[in-house]
Amino acid sequence: MNLQETGAERAFRAEVRTWMAAHLRGDFESLRHASGLGSPGYEPALAKRWEQQLAAGGWTGLGWPRQHGGRELPLAQQVIFHEEYVRCGGPGRLGHIGETLLAPTLMAHGTPALQARFLPGILAGQTYWAQGYSEPGAGSDLAAVRTRARIDPDTGEWVIDGQKVWTSWAHESDWIFVLARSEPGSVRHKGLVLLLVPLRQSGVTLRPIRQITGDAEFNEVFFDGARTEGALHLGAPGQGWAVAMYLLGCERGASTLGQQAHFRAELEQVVAVAKRNGAARDPLLRQRIAHAALGLQTLRSHALRTSGDNAPARAASIGKYLWSNWRRALGELAVDVLGAEGDIAGEDPLRQALQRLWLVSRADTIYAGSNEIQLNLMAERALQMPR
Amino acid sequence: MDLSLSEEQQQITDSAATFLAEAAAMPAVRAASESAEGLDRALWRAMAELGWCGVHLPESAGGLGLGLVELVLLQEQLGRRLACVPFFDSVALAATALRGLPDSPLAQDWLERLAAGQAIGALTLPAEHGGAACADGLPSAVAAPEGGWTLQGGWPQVGSAAMADVLLLPAQAASGETLLLAVPADAPGLRVRPLATLDATRRMAAVRADGVNLPAASCIGRGPSLDALFTQVRQLGAIALAGEQVGVAQQCLDLTLTYAAQRSQFDRPIAGFQAVKHRCAQMLVALESARSAVYGAACIADTAPDAATLLFHAAQARVAATEAAQFCAREAIQLHGGVGFTWEFDPHLYFRRAQASSQRLGASPWWLEQVAAQWLDTPEENP
Numbered sequence: 001m002n003l004q005e006t007g008a009e010r011a012f013r014a015e016v017r018t019w020m021a022a023h024l025r026g027d028f029e030s031l032r033h034a035s036g037l038g039s040p041g042y043e044p045a046l047a048k049r050w051e052q053q054l055a056a057g058g059w060t061g062l063g064w065p066r067q068h069g070g071r072e073l074p075l076a077q078q079v080i081f082h083e084e085y086v087r088c089g090g091p092g093r094l095g096h097i098g099e100t101l102l103a104p105t106l107m108a109h110g111t112p113a114l115q116a117r118f119l120p121g122i123l124a125g126q127t128y129w130a131q132g133y134s135e136p137g138a139g140s141d142l143a144a145v146r147t148r149a150r151i152d153p154d155t156g157e158w159v160i161d162g163q164k165v166w167t168s169w170a171h172e173s174d175w176i177f178v179l180a181r182s183e184p185g186s187v188r189h190k191g192l193v194l195l196l197v198p199l200r201q202s203g204v205t206l207r208p209i210r211q212i213t214g215d216a217e218f219n220e221v222f223f224d225g226a227r228t229e230g231a232l233h234l235g236a237p238g239q240g241w242a243v244a245m246y247l248l249g250c251e252r253g254a255s256t257l258g259q260q261a262h263f264r265a266e267l268e269q270v271v272a273v274a275k276r277n278g279a280a281r282d283p284l285l286r287q288r289i290a291h292a293a294l295g296l297q298t299l300r301s302h303a304l305r306t307s308g309d310n311a312p313a314r315a316a317s318i319g320k321y322l323w324s325n326w327r328r329a330l331g332e333l334a335v336d337v338l339g340a341e342g343d344i345a346g347e348d349p350l351r352q353a354l355q356r357l358w359l360v361s362r363a364d365t366i367y368a369g370s371n372e373i374q375l376n377l378m379a380e381r382a383l384q385m386p387r
Numbered sequence: 388m389d390l391s392l393s394e395e396q397q398q399i400t401d402s403a404a405t406f407l408a409e410a411a412a413m414p415a416v417r418a419a420s421e422s423a424e425g426l427d428r429a430l431w432r433a434m435a436e437l438g439w440c441g442v443h444l445p446e447s448a449g450g451l452g453l454g455l456v457e458l459v460l461l462q463e464q465l466g467r468r469l470a471c472v473p474f475f476d477s478v479a480l481a482a483t484a485l486r487g488l489p490d491s492p493l494a495q496d497w498l499e500r501l502a503a504g505q506a507i508g509a510l511t512l513p514a515e516h517g518g519a520a521c522a523d524g525l526p527s528a529v530a531a532p533e534g535g536w537t538l539q540g541g542w543p544q545v546g547s548a549a550m551a552d553v554l555l556l557p558a559q560a561a562s563g564e565t566l567l568l569a570v571p572a573d574a575p576g577l578r579v580r581p582l583a584t585l586d587a588t589r590r591m592a593a594v595r596a597d598g599v600n601l602p603a604a605s606c607i608g609r610g611p612s613l614d615a616l617f618t619q620v621r622q623l624g625a626i627a628l629a630g631e632q633v634g635v636a637q638q639c640l641d642l643t644l645t646y647a648a649q650r651s652q653f654d655r656p657i658a659g660f661q662a663v664k665h666r667c668a669q670m671l672v673a674l675e676s677a678r679s680a681v682y683g684a685a686c687i688a689d690t691a692p693d694a695a696t697l698l699f700h701a702a703q704a705r706v707a708a709t710e711a712a713q714f715c716a717r718e719a720i721q722l723h724g725g726v727g728f729t730w731e732f733d734p735h736l737y738f739r740r741a742q743a744s745s746q747r748l749g750a751s752p753w754w755l756e757q758v759a760a761q762w763l764d765t766p767e768e769n770p
Binding site: 322 | 390391393396573644656658659661664665669672676679683684690700703707715740755756757758759762764
C-alpha cells in the first residue's frame with residue numbers, strides 16, 4: 001500500500017495542468033466544463049477537433065502499449081491525467097468507445113493488419129466508433145442477438161441485416177462494431193461474429209431515440225443489406241461471443257478511475273447549490289451530502305485497491321455496481337438540494353446541470369450490465385453460488 | 388498509488404486468519420463470552436507471544452514498529468471471530484493514547500507492558516471526544532496540597548475495564564483543565580463494576596472513584612495537547628474499529644453462504660434462488676467497499692496527514708464499515724430464516740457486536756456531521 005505521490009507524479013500533474021491551460025482556450029472555450037453530447041456548448045465538430053488537439057499533445061492512448069503508439073503510462077499517471085483534465089474544465093470525451101473499448105479488444109483479438117488499419121485513427125482522434133450490441137429483443141440477455149451476417153459469395157463481403165438499439169452517438173460516429181449471428185440456425189453464445197462496419201453507407205439507417213432528458217444521444221441502427229469487407233471481423237467467425245465479452249470487460253474495468261474526477265465535479269456542483277440556497281443548513285441534507293463525499297472517496301479507494309486485482313471479474317462487477325448506484329443517489333440528492341426550484345426548467349446553468357444529472361444518472365444502473373446482471377455476476381462468479 | 392496489500396501484509400492477514408480459526412473457534416468464543424470475566428486468557432497470552440499487542444507501537448517500546456494498516460488487518464481477523472480479548476480497548480485505544488504521551492515516564496512504563504501483552508489497559512474518552520457521557524460531567528481531580536490527586540466521580544461505560552490492569556481516566560481539575568490519569572485497577576477507593584452487555588463478547592464496566600488518592604505522576608497528560616491527543620486517538624481508534632467491523636461483515640457473509648449452500652427448500656439449495664443470491668451479492672458490495680474504505684483510511688493515517696484529512700478518512704472508514712457490518716449482520720439473520728432467530732446459530736452474536744460497535748467513538752451521524760461541516764461550512768465560493 002502506498003498513497004504518497006512521487007516527485008515524478010507531481011511533475012506529471014503540473015505538466016497536464018500547464019498543457020490544459022495553454023490549449024483549452026480560444027475556439028475551445030465553449031467546451032470548458034461541458035460534460036458531453038447534449039450539454040450546452042458541446043458542439044460535436046468542435047469536440048472532435050478538441051480530441052485531435054489532445055492527440056497532438058500526446059494525451060490519447062496514455063495506457064496503450066508503446067508498440068501501438070501509446071505512452072504505456074502506469075495507472076497512477078493515468079488517474080492523475082483524468083483528475084487534472086477535469087479540474088481544468090476538460091470537456092467530456094467523444095472518443096472513449098474507440099479508445100477504451102475497441103482499441104484494447106483490437107490489441108487482444110485483432111490481426112496485425114486490423115490493428116495497423118484502425119488503431120492510428122483512434123489514437124489521432126480521427127475515427128469515431130459506436131457500439132452495436134443491444135437489440136430490441138437482446139438487452140440483458142445479449143446472447144439472444146438476431147442480427148444476421150453472411151458472406152456474399154460474389155464479393156467476399158459480409159452482408160448484415162438486423163437492428164441494434166441504444167447505440168450511443170451513432171450519428172457522430174464513423175464505424176460501428178456489430179455482434180451478429182454468422183451461422184444460420186445457431187443459438188445463444190455460439191455462431192456469433194464481431195464485425196467492424198462503416199456507418200456511412202446506404203444499407204445503414206439511423207433513427208435517434210429521444211431519451212429521458214429530452215436529448216437524443218442514443219440511436220436505433222437498422223442494417224438492411226449493409227456491407228463490410230470480408231476481413232473486418234475480430235476473432236474467428238463463430239467465436240464472436242468471447243471477443244464481445246472481452247470488450248465488455250474493458251467497459252467495466254479500468255475506465256472508472258477517470259470517471260471519478262467527473263463525479264467530484266458533479267458533487268461540487270451539488271455543494272455549490274446547497275450553499276447558495278440554504279440546503280446546506282438542513283440537517284438531513286447535510287448528512288446525505290457528507291455521505292456522498294465519503295462514498296466518492298470510497299470509490300477511489302476501491303479502484304486503487306482492485307485495479308491490480310487478480311480476480312478482475314469480481315472487482316469489476318463490484319466497482320460498476322458501486323459507482324453507478326453512488327451516482328444515481330447523487331442525482332436524487334441533487335434535485336432534493338434544489339428543492340421546489342428543481343421542477344422549474346431554467347436558464348441557470350448550475351440548476352440545469354443538476355437536473356440533467358438527476359435524469360442522466362438513471363441510466364447508470366441500467367447500461368453496461370444492469371444492477372441485476374451485476375448482482376448475478378457477483379453471486380455466480382465471485383461467490384460461486386449456483387446458477 | 389496502490390491500495391492492494393503488500394506481500395508482508397497479506398502474510399499477516401493469512402497467518403492471523405489461520406491462527407484464529409483454531410485458537411478462537413466458535414466453541415471457545417461462546418465459552419469465554421458466557422464466563423464471568425468474558426476473557427479468553429489463553430488466547431490473549433498466545434496473541435501477546437505473537438507480538439500482536441505491540442503491532443503498531445514503536446520498537447523502542449517493545450512493539451513491532453508496523454503501522455495502522457497492520458493493526459487494522461489484525462482487527463479484521465479478530466472481528467471475524469468475535470475473539471473475546473481486549474485487543475481493541477487495550478491495544479488500539481489505550482496503547483495508542485500512551486504512545487502519544489512521551490513526556491510521562493509512567494505512561495511509557497505502562498506502554499511497554501501493554502505492548503508486551505503483560506498488562507491490559509482500558510481508556511475512556513471525554514463525552515465530547517466520543518466516550519460515554521458521565522451523568523454529572525467529567526469526574527473531578529482535586530490537587531492535594533502535598534502533591535498528587537484525589538479522584539472523585541464515575542465513568543459509566545468503560546470498555547474492557549473489569550479485566551484491565553490500568554485505567555486511563557479523564558478528569559477535570561479545579562481550574563477546568565482536563566487531565567488524563569493512569570489509575571491502577573487495585574487503587575484503593577476504585578470500584579469497577581462489570582456490566583451485563585448485550586454483546587457479551589466485548590465487556591463493559593462502570594468505573595467509580597470515591598476519593599482515590601493518586602501520586603502526582605499519575606497525571607500523564609493535560610491541557611490543549613491532551614485535547615489534540617484525544618482527537619487523534621478517537622480517529623485512529625475509529626479506523627481500527629472499522630477494521631474489526633469489516634471482519635464482522637465478512638463472517639456474516641461467509642456464514643450465510645455456507646448455510647444457503649446446505650439448506651434445501653423446494654428440492655434445491657436456497658443459494659440457487661435469485662432472491663438469496665442478490666442479497667448475498669449486496670453483502671459482498673457492502674463488505675468489499677468498506678474494506679477498501681478502511682484500508683485506504685489506514686494507509687492515509689500512516690502518512691501522518693493533517694487533522695482535517697485524518698478526520699475525513701476516519702469518517703470514511705467508520706461510516707462504510709458500520710454500514711457493512713450492520714447490513715451484513717441483519718441479512719445474515721434474515722437469510723438463515725428461522726434458525727437465524729435462535730441462540731444456537733451464530734448470526735445473532737455478530738448482530739449484537741455490529742450494534743455495540745456502531746455506537747463506540749461516536750455513531751455515524753456524528754462522523755457525517757463532521758464531514759458536512761468540512762464541505763458545507765466553508766465560505767461561499769463562486770461556482
